[in-house]
Amino acid sequence: xxxxxxxxxxxxxxxxxxxxxxxxxxxxxxxxxxxxxxxxxxxxxxxxxxxxxxxxxxxxxxxxxxxxxxxxxxxxxxxxxxxxxxxxxxxxxxxxxxxxxxxxxxxxxxxxxxxxxxxxxxxxxxxxxxxxxxxxxxxxxxxxxxxxxxxxxxxxxxxxxxxxxxxxxxxxxxxxxxxxxxxxxxxxxxxxxxxxxxxxxxxxxxxxxxxxxxxx
Ligand SMILES: [Zn+2]
Numbered sequence: 735x736x737x738x739x740x741x742x743x744x745x746x747x748x749x750x751x752x753x754x755x756x757x758x759x760x761x762x763x764x765x766x767x768x769x770x771x772x773x774x775x776x777x778x779x780x781x782x783x784x785x786x787x788x789x790x791x792x793x794x795x796x797x798x799x800x801x802x803x804x805x806x807x808x809x810x811x812x813x814x815x816x817x818x819x820x821x822x823x824x825x826x827x828x829x830x831x832x833x834x835x836x837x838x839x840x841x842x843x844x845x846x847x848x849x850x851x852x853x854x855x856x857x858x859x860x861x862x863x864x865x866x867x868x869x870x871x872x873x874x875x876x877x878x879x880x881x882x883x884x885x886x887x888x889x890x891x892x893x894x895x896x897x898x899x900x901x902x903x904x905x906x907x908x909x910x911x912x913x914x915x916x917x918x919x920x921x922x923x924x925x926x927x928x929x930x931x932x933x934x935x936x937x938x939x940x941x942x943x944x945x946x947x948x949x950x
Contacts, residue, residue, distance in 0.1 A: 735769050739777035742767060747786050747797055758787060758795045784883055803941045810934040813884060816877055817868065817930060818923040824871030825914050825922035832871060836911045839864050843904045857904075864907060868914070868926070906932060 743763065746752045758778065764771045778795045781787045787795045801809070828836075842860040869881035906929040913921035 735773035736776045736780075739763065739767060739769065739774045740780055743774075743777055743781060744786070747781070752797045754797050754800045756797050757793065758797065760794060803938065806937055806941060807934070809884060810930060810937075813881075814927065814930050816881060817865070818926045820872035820874070820877050820881065821868050821910065821914070821922040821926040822919035823873055824868045825917055825919040827871060827873055828914050828917060832867060833915050835863070835867060836914055839867075840908060840911050843907055861903065861907070864910070868910075871914075902936075903929070903933065 743752070743758070752758060760771050760774050760778070764774045767774070778787055778789075782789055782795070786798055788798055790796055824832075839860045843857060866878075866882065869878040872878060906925070909925040910922060910929060913925050
């Protein structure tokens with residue numbers, strides 16, 4: 735029940751059906767899912783730990799507000815510290831099964847054309863799968879969990895700004911995938927570093943623009 739409430743709320747937060755700052759009515763969610771309020775509360779406290787919602791005194795929960803440019807910069811700084819290292823570890827430890835998944839991801843990503851909302855969400859999913867595979871492939875559970883939590887925010891930004899220009903990012907991802915498949919830790923580390931730098935630049939440009947023209 736908790737897992738179901740969690741998945742339901744997470745999907746709505748990611749797709750912005752629940753907008754940043756919007757109040758989340760526990761009773762409404764419980765009624766819609768046909769469950770009691772207790773699992774909904776538990777799911778919300780998990781999402782609170784992931785900083786996707788925040789608890790307000792006497793009001794209940796709200797979706798977290800949009801991150802500022804500074805917070806997004808901090809987020810990328812942290813990713814740069816963790817993910818290139820994780821990729822180097824993963825490159826050394828890639829199993830045949832993981833390599834088969836990588837090849838599927840590559841196919842999904844290269845088939846995506848820019849500007850199509852549906853294709854974009856497929857691309858975002860393939861991107862999340864790739865970064866998760868690197869995270870778990872590192873063989874370090876704490877690193878994997880830290881990366882997983884950070885990505886939740888990135889998804890919201892993707893939904894908002896559609897910044898990760900699919901063609902551009904697909905080429906960057908191919909460099910990462912090639913290095914992982916070749917079991918080359920140095921190349922994998924470098925490819926992730928370059929991808930994160932470019933991704934941050936795309937994100938920052940979109941955020942600078944949104945100050946002029948708010949998306950919501
Ligand atoms: Zn990526």
